[in-house]
Amino acid sequence: MTHKKHSDWQSAEFCKKYLSAVNISTGDVHYGISSPGERRLRLMGKPENLRGKNVLEIGCGAAQNCIALSKAGAQCIGFDISRHMLKEAARLARRNRVRIRLLRGDAKDLCDILKANNVRPKDMFDMVLSVYSAGFICKNACDFTHFLGQIENCLVIKGTFILCLPHPKIEHLQGLCREFTETIFSINAVMECLLFNGFNVERVVEQYIECPAKMEKEGIENYPFLLKNHCASKTQKPNSIIYVARKS
Numbered sequence: 181m182t183h184k185k186h187s188d189w190q191s192a193e194f195c196k197k198y199l200s201a202v203n204i205s206t207g208d209v210h211y212g213i214s215s216p217g218e219r220r221l222r223l224m225g226k227p228e229n230l231r232g233k234n235v236l237e238i239g240c241g242a243a244q245n246c247i248a249l250s251k252a253g254a255q256c257i258g259f260d261i262s263r264h265m266l267k268e269a270a271r272l273a274r275r276n277r278v279r280i281r282l283l284r285g286d287a288k289d290l291c292d293i294l295k296a297n298n299v300r301p302k303d304m305f306d307m308v309l310s311v312y313s314a315g316f317i318c319k320n321a322c323d324f325t326h327f328l329g330q331i332e333n334c335l336v337i338k339g340t341f342i343l344c345l346p347h348p349k350i351e352h353l354q355g356l357c358r359e360f361t362e363t364i365f366s367i368n369a370v371m372e373c374l375l376f377n378g379f380n381v382e383r384v385v386e387q388y389i390e391c392p393a394k395m396e397k398e399g400i401e402n403y404p405f406l407l408k409n410h411c412a413s414k415t416q417k418p419n420s421i422i423y424v425a426r427k428s
């Protein structure tokens with residue numbers, strides 16, 4: 181696990197820079213840059229099964245995933261530390277005419293903050309999602325174990341946790357990605373922590389940046405997270421990794 185200085189999500193300027201560099205769909209759940217989303221990967225099961233499900237997204241940013249899930253009939257809470265990202269999330273939700281609840285706080289205190297907002301965390305959520313956020317929330321294995329413990333506490337038995345992280349081999353990426361200073365977790369560390377916290381890991385999916393010409397042709401409909409300045413990959417290494425885990 182490596183960690184450098186953390187990116188500053190409390191800074192309006194930093195958030196503005198991030199938001200202006202990305203093009204993220206509110207019509208499909210994304211799992212990382214320039215890669216297929218939920219419509220293609222089907223990690224959440226049948227789309228109709230999402231109707232009425234309670235979903236929590238941790239580090240939701242501008243909440244595009246919450247919005248996509250709300251459109252599919254889920255009841256979503258988006259949780260994030262940054263008031264600037266949440267302001268954008270509220271604006272996007274209004275524009276998409278969906279109702280999502282947005283809560284602000286540090287995910288290290290997730291359960292306490294949920295309780296303070298009258299959300300009884302214990303066994304509350306059918307699904308918890310963390311896409312590109314755990315590396316900003318957790319500085320080390322100890323933080324990560326604590327983070328997973330809180331998520332386990334929030335989930336119903338057999339509830340799903342989907343964790344999408346930059347792949348440990350992401351170092352090859354350039355451009356915007358280089359500006360993120362987050363903790364990079366080894367696959368072994370993630371697996372160990374998930375198992376330690378009582379999760380069964382059902383799938384591990386490595387995402388590769390697909391052919392730029394194909395992405396340009398198919399666009400955001402098929403690639404729900406695109407960078408405005410394409411983050412070119414010189415090699416065929418994966419850029420993100422998704423763990424689909426279930427509370428046992």
Ligand SMILES: C[S@@+](CC[C@H](N)C(=O)[O-])C[C@H]1O[C@@H](n2cnc3c(N)ncnc32)[C@H](O)[C@@H]1O
Binds near residue numbers: 189244285286
């Ligand atoms: C790279 S963005 C990803 C946002 C969103 N999940 C997406 O995929 O577009 C990381 C997000 O994590 C949030 N974040 C960072 N540290 C956090 C913390 N300690 N608690 C809650 N959210 C945090 C940031 O504010 C930011 O919105």
